[in-house]
Amino acid sequence: MPSDDLKLELKRLIIEELDLRDQTPASIDDDAALFGEGLGLDSLDALQLAVAIEERFGIVIPEDDRAKEIFASVSALAVHVAANRSSG
Amino acid sequence: MTTGRIAVTGVGITSALGQSADVTFRRLLRGERGFSEVSLFDTAGQRTRVAAEVVGFDARHWEEREGLGPLSHSDALALAAARDAISVSGLPPGRLGVVVGATTGGMLEAEPVLADGAARPTAESARRLISYPMSNTAERLARAFGAEGRVATVSSACSSGAGALIQGALWLQGGEVDVVLAGGTDALCRLTVTGFNALGATDIVACRPFDRERGGLTLGEGAAFLVLEPEASAARRGARVLAWLSGWAEGAEAHHITQPEPTSRMPARLLSEAIARAGLTPADIDYLNAHGTGTSNDAVESAGIRAAFGAQTERLLVSSSKGQLGHTLGAAGAIEAAITVLALDRQWVPPTGGLVEPDVACALNHVMSVGRAARLRAAASSAFGFGGAGAVLVFEEASATRRGPSRREPEVSTSVAITGVATLSGAPDLIGALEPSRSRRFDVQTALVTLAAERALKEAALSPAGVGLVAGAAFGAVERTASFLRIIAEKGIRRAPPAEFPHLLPSSPPGNASIYLGLTGPVLTTSGLDASAELSVLVACDLLSGSIAPAVIAGGVVVDDAFSRDVLGPACAAVAQGRTDAARFFVLEREADARKRRCAILGLVVERTEWPAGAEASRAFAPPRSGERALIVGATPETAAFATRSGWSGARTHSDGSAPSDGLGTGFAVALAALHAGEVDDALVFGRTAARVYAFHLTGAS
Numbered sequence: 070m071p072s073d074d075l076k077l078e079l080k081r082l083i084i085e086e087l088d089l090r091d092q093t094p095a096s097i098d099d100d101a102a103l104f105g106e107g108l109g110l111d112s113l114d115a116l117q118l119a120v121a122i123e124e125r126f127g128i129v130i131p132e133d134d135r136a137k138e139i140f141a142s143v144s145a146l147a148v149h150v151a152a153n154r155s156s157g
Numbered sequence: 158m159t160t161g162r163i164a165v166t167g168v169g170i171t172s173a174l175g176q177s178a179d180v181t182f183r184r185l186l187r188g189e190r191g192f193s194e195v196s197l198f199d200t201a202g203q204r205t206r207v208a209a210e211v212v213g214f215d216a217r218h219w220e221e222r223e224g225l226g227p228l229s230h231s232d233a234l235a236l237a238a239a240r241d242a243i244s245v246s247g248l249p250p251g252r253l254g255v256v257v258g259a260t261t262g263g264m265l266e267a268e269p270v271l272a273d274g275a276a277r278p279t280a281e282s283a284r285r286l287i288s289y290p291m292s293n294t295a296e297r298l299a300r301a302f303g304a305e306g307r308v309a310t311v312s313s314a315c316s317s318g319a320g321a322l323i324q325g326a327l328w329l330q331g332g333e334v335d336v337v338l339a340g341g342t343d344a345l346c347r348l349t350v351t352g353f354n355a356l357g358a359t360d361i362v363a364c365r366p367f368d369r370e371r372g373g374l375t376l377g378e379g380a381a382f383l384v385l386e387p388e389a390s391a392a393r394r395g396a397r398v399l400a401w402l403s404g405w406a407e408g409a410e411a412h413h414i415t416q417p418e419p420t421s422r423m424p425a426r427l428l429s430e431a432i433a434r435a436g437l438t439p440a441d442i443d444y445l446n447a448h449g450t451g452t453s454n455d456a457v458e459s460a461g462i463r464a465a466f467g468a469q470t471e472r473l474l475v476s477s478s479k480g481q482l483g484h485t486l487g488a489a490g491a492i493e494a495a496i497t498v499l500a501l502d503r504q505w506v507p508p509t510g511g512l513v514e515p516d517v518a519c520a521l522n523h524v525m526s527v528g529r530a531a532r533l534r535a536a537a538s539s540a541f542g543f544g545g546a547g548a549v550l551v552f553e554e555a556s557a558t559r560r561g562p563s564r565r566e567p568e569v570s571t572s573v574a575i576t577g578v579a580t581l582s583g584a585p586d587l588i589g590a591l592e593p594s595r596s597r598r599f600d601v602q603t604a605l606v607t608l609a610a611e612r613a614l615k616e617a618a619l620s621p622a623g624v625g626l627v628a629g630a631a632f633g634a635v636e637r638t639a640s641f642l643r644i645i646a647e648k649g650i651r652r653a654p655p656a657e658f659p660h661l662l663p664s665s666p667p668g669n670a671s672i673y674l675g676l677t678g679p680v681l682t683t684s685g686l687d688a689s690a691e692l693s694v695l696v697a698c699d700l701l702s703g704s705i706a707p708a709v710i711a712g713g714v715v716v717d718d719a720f721s722r723d724v725l726g727p728a729c730a731a732v733a734q735g736r737t738d739a740a741r742f743f744v745l746e747r748e749a750d751a752r753k754r755r756c757a758i759l760g761l762v763v764e765r766t767e768w769p770a771g772a773e774a775s776r777a778f779a780p781p782r783s784g785e786r787a788l789i790v791g792a793t794p795e796t797a798a799f800a801t802r803s804g805w806s807g808a809r810t811h812s813d814g815s816a817p818s819d820g821l822g823t824g825f826a827v828a829l830a831a832l833h834a835g836e837v838d839d840a841l842v843f844g845r846t847a848a849r850v851y852a853f854h855l856t857g858a859s
Contacts, residue, residue: 124648
């Protein structure tokens, strides 16, 4: 199980990288959809988030359909990051 | 005034397939593709190292040959294409107008300086920065060909080149000039190559428009220019007519900065409008040179084509030139218009390079592998771009019979009413004044344009549908572009932030504003150094006279950044740049429309003109009704002769010691305030740069 600290870090990263000025870590539900409904993010946001995740955690998000599952929610992303991160 | 038809009497192309229109077209017909490994700069680490570069093109050769001072690669590509355009029939005498569509200007040359933020530019790199602004190309062409008439630079992302041709057509229709050299240019550069790479939008092999296996676009570079003149002018000098430019449409879809609106309403609307403006129906159009980039957008565009052409879609021949020439961004609309003209002139249709198996979602009557002889009576060319911009042009073959006027001809110098104005200066939290979820990634420049346009529109009590937005800006998002380039230089290509790139285009601020506000008329940026705001108002007046939009929001924006203030401004003699964070926008409408809706009119623009600095204006204005109740704003020693010749000798001169043009159209605001307060009945407003003088005659509403 990924830690709550990691989820918080991811939420802060998402807010900053995607300029979600009307969101706070508390307002983002761990299990809510990031794309489409939910936070209403789009494919441009997915690309931006992938670059940020790679820079912060050293994890390459694949360009294919697996990205959809990894980016499904903050919880899903945290699971992927915890399992693949190169350090810490 | 009826100018008759608009003749195309010259086309010039500089492309990856050839340094002339003739060579380019013949190689297009043979199905050749102009892709090669980029030699202009290092592309290691990009998804593809391939692009449509103009191999063997030497900008320095053109610099020495033309003797016009430093030329960027973009400038030189444009000069080569313009020389090619006049190589057969030359230019007729008379007032020449020059209009250029572009997106990158001298970015290729400026990139090392921008990326190396800490260092001071060397003497050579500073000298070269004079070619950085997009407006440099038009100024160089104006000097090379002695343009006494209008000169403008327009940018609407990847539809810029088509927009420039529309602007030129409007000038001829309005009697503003006697002949036009109009086109587009863009050089390859690290910014666009890395930007599209970061978006994952480039095909790793080579682009395959409309194909089932298409994997994105391939970038290219080049330029194209057309010589446009009235039918009578071509007949008088015996110039061979290649085709008639008979219809056009320009607009925006106010949807998303990169993604097309999925129902394709705008492409369909613009195709239909342009065909109707030509006095034709879809049954008259035999060929469409589509935008067809090779991305997933091709399916949306195909749906738009089917919606506009209905049952005629089956017989409409379609091809995209990007499979052979790459996507040349700001030049694409002009290059593809030039190809459409050549197709009509030679009665041959070029193919879509790279297209092997059409996607079912792109079901159209594609021309594949090699060109095909075909009977072409009329043909269209379309271009779309970031921010949701679009433009469509319709041409007819030279032997097409003249039809009666199918539309209301615009009057010369249509009187334009100013019905709203808003000024914003660097409030501490401009971005905070915007709705957060709809203004993500807006920078200060974009926030200024959006908020000023919103307030001006509100004052005019207009709804946004159909309204256009023309933002005047000298340099664009300099600091933000520099920051993007520094990330690439320091961290590598993989760290390039994808979501930043679409916000770095010259037209990104008005594009974002149009999406935020729901504006669906023409949305573009004009670039004219310190007089960008005056140029924007002139361009807006052109769009209104030509009935391209019911209303246009026009003005200027200036942002306080050190590079513009300390380096670019001095290099380009643009003194007002980088001095403040501010914007001022005006709402303009045709006077008749404003009267009809009984809104408050702040003032009327009754006459307008521009001319080269140091020369004499080709016309004079009407005198004020009363010399004592007239005001001159922005006068310089040079403008005195024009004022005297126009009978304004007795007028009072407004002087507060400020520069005649400050990037914000302040002279206009001063004149409007005096007119609105009833202090004067007439005002003469001047704007200027080192190269151009602008003049407007304003009167009160009554």
